[in-house]
Amino acid sequence: MTSVAPPGPMTPVFCRVLKTRQETRDTFTIELEPPGPMQAHSFAPGQFNMLYVFGVGEVPISVSGDPRRPQILVHTVREVGAVTRAMRALKRGDALGVRGPFGSSWPVEEAVGRDVVIVAGGIGLAPLRPAIYSILAHRQKYGRVVLMYGTRTPEDILFRKELERWRARLDLSVHVTVDRAMAAWRGSVGVVTTIIPRAGFDPRNALAMVCGPEAMMRFTILELQNRGVGLDQIYVSTERNMKCAIGFCGHCQLGPAFVCKDGPIFRYDTIQRFFEIREI
Amino acid sequence: METLRPILAEHPFFRDLEERHLELVIGCASNVRFNAGDFIFRQGEEANQFYLIREGMVALEMFVTGRGPVKVQTMGEGEVLGWSWLVPPYRWMFDAHATEMTRAIALDGKCLRNKSEQDHDLGYQLLKRFSTVVQENLDAARLQILNIYEVQA
Amino acid sequence: MTGQLREQEYILERNHLQKLFDVLTTCGHRIVGPTVRDGAIVYDDLNSVDDLPAGWTDEQDGGTYRLKKRSDEALFGYNVGPHSWKKFLFPPRTRLWQADREAGTAQISGEPPETQKMAFIGVRSCELHAIAVQDRVFIQPHFVNASYQARRENAFIVAVNCGQAGGTCFCVSMNAGPKAAAGFDLALTEIIENGRHYFVVEAGSEAGMAVIDQVPHTPAGAAQRSAAEAAVATAAGQMGRKMDTTGIKDLLYRNYRNPRWDDVASRCLTCANCTMVCPTCFCSTVEDVTNLKGDHAERWQRWDSCFTMDFSYIHGGSVRSSTKARYRQWMTHKLATWIDQFGTSGCVGCGRCITWCPVAIDLTEEVRAIRESEELPTESKEGHHGDT
Numbered sequence: 040m041t042s043v044a045p046p047g048p049m050t051p052v053f054c055r056v057l058k059t060r061q062e063t064r065d066t067f068t069i070e071l072e073p074p075g076p077m078q079a080h081s082f083a084p085g086q087f088n089m090l091y092v093f094g095v096g097e098v099p100i101s102v103s104g105d106p107r108r109p110q111i112l113v114h115t116v117r118e119v120g121a122v123t124r125a126m127r128a129l130k131r132g133d134a135l136g137v138r139g140p141f142g143s144s145w146p147v148e149e150a151v152g153r154d155v156v157i158v159a160g161g162i163g164l165a166p167l168r169p170a171i172y173s174i175l176a177h178r179q180k181y182g183r184v185v186l187m188y189g190t191r192t193p194e195d196i197l198f199r200k201e202l203e204r205w206r207a208r209l210d211l212s213v214h215v216t217v218d219r220a221m222a223a224w225r226g227s228v229g230v231v232t233t234i235i236p237r238a239g240f241d242p243r244n245a246l247a248m249v250c251g252p253e254a255m256m257r258f259t260i261l262e263l264q265n266r267g268v269g270l271d272q273i274y275v276s277t278e279r280n281m282k283c284a285i286g287f288c289g290h291c292q293l294g295p296a297f298v299c300k301d302g303p304i305f306r307y308d309t310i311q312r313f314f315e316i317r318e319i
Numbered sequence: 320m321e322t323l324r325p326i327l328a329e330h331p332f333f334r335d336l337e338e339r340h341l342e343l344v345i346g347c348a349s350n351v352r353f354n355a356g357d358f359i360f361r362q363g364e365e366a367n368q369f370y371l372i373r374e375g376m377v378a379l380e381m382f383v384t385g386r387g388p389v390k391v392q393t394m395g396e397g398e399v400l401g402w403s404w405l406v407p408p409y410r411w412m413f414d415a416h417a418t419e420m421t422r423a424i425a426l427d428g429k430c431l432r433n434k435s436e437q438d439h440d441l442g443y444q445l446l447k448r449f450s451t452v453v454q455e456n457l458d459a460a461r462l463q464i465l466n467i468y469e470v471q472a
Numbered sequence: 473m474t475g476q477l478r479e480q481e482y483i484l485e486r487n488h489l490q491k492l493f494d495v496l497t498t499c500g501h502r503i504v505g506p507t508v509r510d511g512a513i514v515y516d517d518l519n520s521v522d523d524l525p526a527g528w529t530d531e532q533d534g535g536t537y538r539l540k541k542r543s544d545e546a547l548f549g550y551n552v553g554p555h556s557w558k559k560f561l562f563p564p565r566t567r568l569w570q571a572d573r574e575a576g577t578a579q580i581s582g583e584p585p586e587t588q589k590m591a592f593i594g595v596r597s598c599e600l601h602a603i604a605v606q607d608r609v610f611i612q613p614h615f616v617n618a619s620y621q622a623r624r625e626n627a628f629i630v631a632v633n634c635g636q637a638g639g640t641c642f643c644v645s646m647n648a649g650p651k652a653a654a655g656f657d658l659a660l661t662e663i664i665e666n667g668r669h670y671f672v673v674e675a676g677s678e679a680g681m682a683v684i685d686q687v688p689h690t691p692a693g694a695a696q697r698s699a700a701e702a703a704v705a706t707a708a709g710q711m712g713r714k715m716d717t718t719g720i721k722d723l724l725y726r727n728y729r730n731p732r733w734d735d736v737a738s739r740c741l742t743c744a745n746c747t748m749v750c751p752t753c754f755c756s757t758v759e760d761v762t763n764l765k766g767d768h769a770e771r772w773q774r775w776d777s778c779f780t781m782d783f784s785y786i787h788g789g790s791v792r793s794s795t796k797a798r799y800r801q802w803m804t805h806k807l808a809t810w811i812d813q814f815g816t817s818g819c820v821g822c823g824r825c826i827t828w829c830p831v832a833i834d835l836t837e838e839v840r841a842i843r844e845s846e847e848l849p850t851e852s853k854e855g856h857h858g859d860t
Contacts, residue, residue: 047582047618049569049771049773050568050582051580053577053578053580091760093571093573093578093762093766093769094573094761094762095760095762096760097758117470119787119788134573134578160467161467161468190468191466191468216393218463218466218468219390219463220389220390221386221389222388225419226393227376227393227395228378228379228392229392229393229459229463230459230462230463232462233455233459237395237396237397251467252467252468254467255468258462278786279786280782280783280785280786280791282756282758282776283758285614285615286612286614286615287612287617287754288758288776289755289756289776289778290757290776290783290784292801292809294809295808295809295813297813300614312725316728316729317797318791318792318796318797319791319801470787
């Protein structure tokens with residue numbers, strides 16, 4: 040006997056795929072339309088959804104779209120396994136299951152009146168993009184805003200056109216660097232942390248949002264500290280294995296924190312003691 | 320030259336040098352300018368100078384057979400370019416290529432090397448400062464080779 | 473279910489225990505409790521009182537479990553076996569939903585609600601605490617596991633006060649027994665003396681009162697109540713293990729880099745037995761399956777263990793791939809981070825993890841070793857396996 044399941048946090052809602060777009064060699068963006076009764080899927084910047092590909096599996100993916108336009112649900116996904124590869128093959132009109140949004144969000148409110156320093160590495164720019172949209176939508180509320188983005192090669196630069204548009208603004212500092220490049224690249228080559236010592240912000244009242252591979256986040260935090268930014272001024276987005284996304288399957292634990300509900304975004308001083316322990 | 324004194328005295332790299340050492344450094348300094356596309360030095364050449372970049376961007380490159388010139392690092396305003404003049408065999412390991420119009424202060428490393436052999440205090444002060452530069456570059460290079468953005472299979 | 477409702481305790485003769493079962497069956501309860509199977513006392517369906525392990529006891533120690541015949545016919549003269557009540561409240565495999573797909577659209581159908589009433593016979597105090605611990609995991613302000621809650625509400629609990637302790641028991645150290653204090657409908661203390669075999673019964677809820685009222689019983693006198701207290705005191709004095717829990721959370725938080733973890737890692741097989749037998753371990757995983765045609769999918773939830781290699785897998789590798797990291801995760805979660813997460817310890821001192829560990833790792837001993845290592849002069853603490 041089957042019946043329509045009442046919506047519950049473990050039950051996905053199927054959304055229609057509107058379009059998919061290849062961003063870089065291994066990363067794509069997928070746009071979804073929430074179903075009728077939902078109309079819009081509101082979220083706070085930094086939150087994630089569990090995306091379910093029918094019969095294949097489910098993965099946690101941060102929302103990468105504009106929080107002011109929740110009628111279209113946007114995720115930027117890196118192909119790393121069976122589920123994300125199957126997601127890449129979805130076409131317009133196909134159904135993708137969505138559960139969420141889950142998790143904590145970037146401190147866009149706390150940052151008001153302060154200099155905002157955004158440091159992104161690789162795919163880490165995707166979960167930060169909604170925060171950048173929010174900040175730019177109310178630009179006058181913030182002090183100086185600096186965006187530093189590092190990735191492997193120029194071909195791996197995510198949202199390149201958008202970065203160029205942001206860079207062209209007079210009220211935003213954008214630094215993009217790559218680990219290595221061929222001759223045609225006229226921009227910076229080197230790790231993203233080398234930009235931090237010279238970036239234009241006041242460490243005393245800055246608020247930093249950092250997202251990228253864990254190794255990159257570690258050395259970014261060190262470099263920010265060298266500049267005089269306190270650990271209670273730095274927010275990071277962490278990643279762990281997730282199955283339920285609602286805090287009872289146990290997989291996402293980082294010390295006492297459940298990354299799915301206490302995180303994924305943490306003020307760094309609150310998790311420092313555990314984050315620094317190898318294999319915790 | 321004397322007009323460079325204020326720039327050098329204030330530069331983080333030379334700050335706190337004793338007056339007599341600063342004199343020696345100023346004596347070895349000159350203003351230089353490179354157009355976009357110029358090579359500042361090439362791999363294999365004798366390394367006799369180092370540069371304090373004042374404006375522009377310089378790329379460190381190596382020519383890799385089958386791939387062409389690969390940029391491994393870029394340096395900009397305020398950064399110190401070149402330390403191969405300090406250690407034998409005093410030859411450049413990489414090409415340095417100005418990617419934009421670049422102005423810098425060139426320092427005669429060979430001259431400073433010889434002076435350091437006589438005045439060990441000067442040598443110590445220079446080496447102390449260069450150790451930091453080398454360490455920062457080594458750390459950064461190591462982070463680059465970690466290939467952190469790659470997904471391990 | 474709250475604590476004692478009436479101060480009065482009752483006597484239930486052993487011969488009338490079957491009547492208790494009958495009343496529960498008539499009310500629609502499926503009766504589950506201890507029974508002997510495969511050389512152990514496990515929890516399974518009970519058709520009658522005869523299925524109880526009359527005259528059996530268990531001998532437990534690190535990595536050791538044996539059944540032995542008693543000299544009497546006590547029905548509850550043993551401690552706890554490899555099963556715990558999570559087997560029924562949080563079953564090892566459950567389906568969450570099913571989905572069918574056609575022409576690009578998909579439809580999800582849920583599972584029918586849990587309605588089966590159950591009666592748990594012989595729940596020990598440590599197990600009552602374990603159930604309360606799991607309640608805090610599955611019934612939280614931000615999320616309630618509806619099927620757990622339904623099973624919980626449908627469970628009638630007949631607790632048993634232990635008259636003896638096992639070789640690996642340490643409920644006293646964890647303030648989890650041996651006397652059942654709360655969370656039961658009825659609590660029985662078995663007394664065999666002077667040829668008489670009876671139970672001193674305490675009602676813990678209205679539902680418990682309603683059931684005992686339908687079974688022949690008499691008020692308990694002072695002598696019988698003393699006998700019950702003495703039985704519990706005997707158990708309290710026989711604890712096979714002890715754990716000093718003073719400041720244990722901070723102790724473990726300070727010692728993530730203690731070389732003792734390397735020591736236990738050289739013994740641990742990561743077999744996950746401890747997590748399977750532990751009554752509070754709650755980790756689960758989700759399995760998405762499909763039929764061959766690809767038009768029908770199901771999501772199942774099943775027990776998981778932090779000891780598995782891929783428990784902490786994120787693209788590229790597992791966060792905790794070494795044995796040391798996984799053992800450390802289990803023990804620090806159980807005894808320390810659990811307190812920050814749920815307000816209580818995750819351990820109830822039942823000793824199962826010690827008994828069922830094939831290499832007899834004893835977490836009370838591990839805690840002791842870590843505590844003692846802090847009292848040593850600094851040189852002795854330096855690990856050879858230097859790591860951060």
